[in-house]
Amino acid sequence: xxxxxxxxxxxxxxxxxxxxxxxxxxxxxxxxxxxxxxxxxxxxxxxxxxxxxxxxxxxxxxxxxxxxxxxxxxxxxxxxxxxxxxxxxxxxxxxxxxxxxxxxxxxxxxxxxxxxxxxxxxxxxxxxxxxxxxxxxxxxxxxxxxxxxxxxxxxxxxxxxxxxxxxxxxxxxxxxxxxxxxxxxxxxxxxxxxxxxxxxxxxxxxxxxxxxxxxxxxxxxxxxxxxxxxxxxxxxxxxxxxxxxxxxxxxxxxxxxxxxxxxxxxxxxxxxxxxxxxxxxxxxxxxxxxxxxxxxxxxxxxxxxxxxxxxxxxxxxxxxxxxxxxxxxxxxxxxxxxxxxxxxxxxxxxxxxxxxxxxxxxxxxxxxxxxxxxxxxxxxxxxx
Amino acid sequence: xxxxxxxxxxxxxxxxxxxxxxxxxxxxxxxxxxxxxxxxxxxxxxxxxxxxxxxxxxxxxxxxxxxxxxxxxxxxxxxxxxxxxxxxxxxxxxxxxxxxxxxxxxxxxxxxxxxxxxxxxxxxxxxxxxxxxxxxxxxxxxxxxxxxxxxxxxxxxxxxxxxxxxxxxxxxxxxxxxxxxxxxxxxxxxxxxxxxxxxxxxxxxxxxxxxxxxxxxxxxxxxxxxxxxxxxxxxxxxxxxxxxxxxxxxxxxxxxxxxxxxxxxxxxxxxxxxxxxxxxxxxxxxxxxxxxxxxxxxxxxxxxxxxxxxxxxxxxx
Numbered sequence: 001x002x003x004x005x006x007x008x009x010x011x012x013x014x015x016x017x018x019x020x021x022x023x024x025x026x027x028x029x030x031x032x033x034x035x036x037x038x039x040x041x042x043x044x045x046x047x048x049x050x051x052x053x054x055x056x057x058x059x060x061x062x063x064x065x066x067x068x069x070x071x072x073x074x075x076x077x078x079x080x081x082x083x084x085x086x087x088x089x090x091x092x093x094x095x096x097x098x099x100x101x102x103x104x105x106x107x108x109x110x111x112x113x114x115x116x117x118x119x120x121x122x123x124x125x126x127x128x129x130x131x132x133x134x135x136x137x138x139x140x141x142x143x144x145x146x147x148x149x150x151x152x153x154x155x156x157x158x159x160x161x162x163x164x165x166x167x168x169x170x171x172x173x174x175x176x177x178x179x180x181x182x183x184x185x186x187x188x189x190x191x192x193x194x195x196x197x198x199x200x201x202x203x204x205x206x207x208x209x210x211x212x213x214x215x216x217x218x219x220x221x222x223x224x225x226x227x228x229x230x231x232x233x234x235x236x237x238x239x240x241x242x243x244x245x246x247x248x249x250x251x252x253x254x255x256x257x258x259x260x261x262x263x264x265x266x267x268x269x270x271x272x273x274x275x276x277x278x279x280x281x282x283x284x285x286x287x288x289x290x291x292x293x294x295x296x297x298x299x300x301x302x303x304x305x306x307x308x309x310x311x312x313x314x315x316x317x318x319x320x321x322x323x324x325x326x327x328x329x330x331x332x333x334x335x336x337x338x339x340x341x342x343x344x345x346x347x348x349x350x351x352x353x354x355x356x357x358x359x360x361x362x363x364x365x366x367x368x369x370x371x372x373x374x375x376x377x378x379x380x381x382x383x384x
Numbered sequence: 385x386x387x388x389x390x391x392x393x394x395x396x397x398x399x400x401x402x403x404x405x406x407x408x409x410x411x412x413x414x415x416x417x418x419x420x421x422x423x424x425x426x427x428x429x430x431x432x433x434x435x436x437x438x439x440x441x442x443x444x445x446x447x448x449x450x451x452x453x454x455x456x457x458x459x460x461x462x463x464x465x466x467x468x469x470x471x472x473x474x475x476x477x478x479x480x481x482x483x484x485x486x487x488x489x490x491x492x493x494x495x496x497x498x499x500x501x502x503x504x505x506x507x508x509x510x511x512x513x514x515x516x517x518x519x520x521x522x523x524x525x526x527x528x529x530x531x532x533x534x535x536x537x538x539x540x541x542x543x544x545x546x547x548x549x550x551x552x553x554x555x556x557x558x559x560x561x562x563x564x565x566x567x568x569x570x571x572x573x574x575x576x577x578x579x580x581x582x583x584x585x586x587x588x589x590x591x592x593x594x595x596x597x598x599x600x601x602x603x604x605x606x607x608x609x610x611x612x613x614x615x616x617x618x619x620x621x622x623x624x625x626x627x628x629x630x631x632x633x634x635x636x637x638x639x640x641x642x643x644x645x646x647x648x649x650x651x652x653x654x655x656x657x658x659x660x661x662x663x664x665x666x667x668x669x670x671x672x673x674x675x676x677x678x679x680x681x682x683x684x685x686x687x688x689x690x691x692x693x694x695x696x697x698x699x700x701x
Contacts (some may be wrong), residue, residue, distance in 0.1 A: 102602070106602065110621045
């Protein structure tokens with residue numbers, strides 16, 4: 001979630017200035033093995049106060065295990081977890097300043113909504129009056145004032161989700177862990193709830209760590225995203241970094257859609273790189289230096305919206321960055337159309353075009369020969 | 385293949401032999417559903433309700449010598465049919481202290497046994513429900529295993545443990561402890577009932593506990609509850625249906641238990657099952673025995689109904 005630009009960037013993005021900001025959650029070389037299975041492998045991660053950090057990954061990527069270790073349900077096989085400067089590695093869940101919102105919500109079925117929310121407060125032995133006030137406050141925060149006496153099974157999925165959130169927030173935790181918080185909601189409700197969640201997080205200033213497999217959700221919610229793959233952190237960065245500047249083929253392919261081709265470095269200069277790609281049937285001219293060597297085999301990835309289609313052959317600079325093919329498939333998505341173009345090498349490239357003209361009679365259509373072109377800074381050169 | 389051929393003709397309807405039967409029955413007003421329901425109804429009628437009615441009838445007769453050893457309810461005399469109902473069997477149940485004492489003692493023994501069984505069975509059921517998958521079936525099998533030998537044999541085997549020179553006393557003797565008197569006491573009856581009915585407590589408890597979502601316990605811990613608090617506030621209330629079902633399965637048969645008190649109990653162990661046996665076989669007083677049986681049935685049915693109501697209330701919540 002992008003912050004308002006009127007705020008000072010340095011205030012809202014503490015991770016950009018690591019020398020002056022102490023991380024709030026510090027995961028150091030954490031490894032978790034279940035028998036012989038390596039669920040989390042040597043993960044180190046710093047998360048700052050008031051962040052909304054998303055752990056993004058497919059199933060079995062270790063993201064949930066990492067979250068469960070933060071909650072204290074699992075013990076790391078090795079490594080340490082620090083929260084607010086205190087070593088929490090050995091602390092049982094009931095003594096951690098951390099609360100979790102479960103994927104299944106885990107609402108106590110035999111208790112009313114109020115009793116569910118009050119459960120954690122009762123464990124702190126707060127006076128009755130204070131508990132009642134806090135419960136009322138939380139119910140209004142999640143807009144369920146009239147539902148306090150209901151049982152969980154009398155609520156809809158979205159209402160249960162909000163009760164779970166209220167219960168997790170009741171003890172004013174320093175850190176809130178959310179396991180697929182929107183996973184069980186339908187698409188429309190999910191979109192509404194996303195913004196609600198961000199609003200609550202911003203107004204309370206609690207640090208959120210969200211586990212999700214839904215990249216769109218991660219992009220919308222997160223201040224930063226940690227992409228996980230096979231128990232390791234593949235990349236950590238702001239949503240735009242992850243999307244525009246992926247650091248590996250895995251991240252480029254996992255986030256959004258990307259066209260990926262193999263190529264060989266033919267020119268390696270400090271100011272530009274030229275890559276010859278047989279798959280693409282042309283040279284790729286990259287307008288900045290890349291850490292590589294001549295004759296090195298590497299990969300080049302480009303997003304569909306970073307390319308454009310034309311019937312006439314454009315005249316590109318540097319005699320590169322243009323190739324041609326036949327339109328094979330067109331997917332009309334309303335705002336954009338997605339073209340699948342078959343190149344001479346047999347490689348298929350996806351290009352998206354904005355439908356800026358209504359009912360365009362002159363739109364590129366099936367079986368047409370088209371030229372694909374892109375600018376010299378549109379793609380990402382990937383060496384791993 | 386092109387999409388020109390689409391099967392529009394349905395396959396020929398096969399004539400099923402039972403279709404004709406079904407149509408025939410439908411003409412008389414009998415549907416398949418009725419037939420399916422009829423089987424258990426018929427079974428209950430023939431093997432439960434009719435015998436029960438017979439017992440109830442006998443309980444309203446008086447003892448007499450001959451065959452059958454009770455007076456007929458209906459007699460024909462000078463062309464009139466007379467119905468004679470003797471209520472003195474029931475009156476005796478309430479006036480003779482033996483019966484009241486036996487009922488109360490049965491309920492007390494059954495109740496205490498049920499409580500002990502619950503305390504022994506709950507941890508076992510919990511452990512099995514939380515055991516790793518591959519262990520669970522083995523452990524459940526071990527719980528059911530005693531059923532593979534005769535009940536009578538198992539109760540006899542207990543005497544080998546508890547008698548004067550039995551296994552327990554011999555073991556205690558190694559430490560110079562005087563032999564304990566266990567046989568022919570209420571203690572032995574409790575041991576027998578708890579041992580015999582433990583599986584009936586464990587199995588329903590296990591089925592409720594195994595269904596509980598582990599994340600509920602995690603949520604409780606996450607909200608600051610220590611393990612004991614989690615057990616009292618989450619596990620226990622959610623396993624109430626299992627507790628009720630298990631207690632019912634132990635309490636009800638324990639009230640009428642005959643074999644265990646007569647093999648393990650002493651002369652002062654008074655249980656209604658033994659009284660019934662004595663009335664029937666020793667005193668040969670069928671009507672009195674029948675009245676005891678009917679009264680026992682009522683004593684059992686009332687707690688069942690109460691517990692069932694409590695259980696459905698729990699389920700509704």
